[in-house]
Amino acid sequence: MKALRFDGKNLNYIKDYPKPQTGEALVKVSMAGICGTDLEILQGYMSYEGVLGHEFAGVVVESKNKDLIGKRVVGEINVGCEKCDSCKKGMQRHCPNRSVLGILNRDGAFAEFLSLPEKNLHVIPDSITDKQAVFVEPIAAAFEIKEQVLLKPDWRVAIVGDGRLSQLIISVLKTSCSDITCFGRHQNKLERLEKLGIKTKIGIKPVEEFSYDLVVEATGSNSGFLDSMKLVKPKGTVILKSTIASKENLDLTPAVVNEITLVGSRCGPFRPAINALASGIISVDGLIDSEYPLEKFNEAFDQAKNSKTLKVVLKP
């Protein structure tokens, strides 16, 4: 089968990569999205080697569960060992022995086929297109915030960052909070948000400092973290939605002095993400910039790396 494999140094297009033979469900990938984590992996994050990609929509072609065959699905990306304490508590996403699709010890979605355990798959209704379905995984990650923090309707909320993940987080937070401001850098991305009724700002004015109950850091940058600590009120909450690559100047003194709660947040629940897309509560219109076949991965990744781009998808 065709696949895009990262060998630790380069991403390679392989025409005859072996089809997964794992005894798990076999899924023919219809569409897969390029995510910030994929770009970080190419920079060495997670020391991953294997087929890249973890945001996908596909069709089940082989499974022990015959009812699944032919069904359109999306898939939870963490696969637990099912033996440890975390797995026994239903926290497979935190299993210390887990594999993660396209991220850790498990070939991913930038290929014609992928395999996942049946329990990881969610059948999606026909009302959700493939283009929408590739957003289920990042929307689920956004919903994780609602699993972790009791969002109060009258909170002032700030999102730091205007990229693909920020756009989805804002859509999810809008279902709980009405006063949302995005601090970004890219006019085209902020314009999409303004159409959704979100306030947008470039740069932080003194009057904005220490005035938000909740701040979501979604840039993965040092400056994004410092901006978040500047925006949040004393006793407020900062969600850390991206890993911060740089370890320099991460001063936690303001967190202690201002009694800030920092909440690390990663993968989330798929079911509410699918329901929100199906019901139209969350729209991903205007988020996909381009679609490429696997063979044109170089062009696809070049575009994904461009700071003006929101989302690029691959069609194996």
Added chain:
Amino acid sequence: MKALRFDGKNLNYIKDYPKPQTGEALVKVSMAGICGTDLEILQGYMSYEGVLGHEFAGVVVESKNKDLIGKRVVGEINVGCEKCDSCKKGMQRHCPNRSVLGILNRDGAFAEFLSLPEKNLHVIPDSITDKQAVFVEPIAAAFEIKEQVLLKPDWRVAIVGDGRLSQLIISVLKTSCSDITCFGRHQNKLERLEKLGIKTKIGIKPVEEFSYDLVVEATGSNSGFLDSMKLVKPKGTVILKSTIASKENLDLTPAVVNEITLVGSRCGPFRPAINALASGIISVDGLIDSEYPLEKFNEAFDQAKNSKTLKVVLKP
């Protein structure tokens, strides 16, 4: 009056420092404790200049409230402007214009007299000795954890650090949780805890990693932070109880990947601290190593800096 004043470089004993004339209550200091923050201020923290000291017990000698005169008191150290949004919400501890006794724009307790607004003072019962009362402020800081986090009785709890603040935090957490382990470095300090039924360890074995629901970082050191992130379970909570002076290598990646909640925690409520001392729920026996007159401040601070010391008090 006699006072110990820090001029930004040195701590000086001044025989004839002017008595406070602020219109606030005037308190004759009976006893004052040297705290880690005082030692940090001598290293440049907060850029403070003025009379040092914020843990004290004293007697009111002047006040507009005649009922207070002659009463033994302790005092909340943050004084808000009473005009800003934080103060209007009763959050004087987070007033952006606040002064803080012996820490920020307000002369402190290492003197014969100090002044504080009447509303900051708490009368203490005769059953609490001066030696116990100097611990009210740090015990209140420990109680702040209970204001911020719902402590579950079956949680496994770890405290990183075995110093004076850790000892008090452990006494407070013991009122909610029964499974508490202190990770320390000093045999004498750990022995005091063992007598209280606390498990103690020097160094982290692999079996201890990722196994605590709640970890309290009370060392203020980089290594203490890294140890805390090593000890806490996925989805667990780390309380940051000390500011961390160094900004090097503060990697927040594990916080995101393991979805850790970090809670910055500073000053706390005095009333439960006084009640806990009065009822005997919290004991500070064996915590004071030595008592010095103000004049012998050099010896007092030398001993306070010694890593084996728990608490040194000054008697003006």
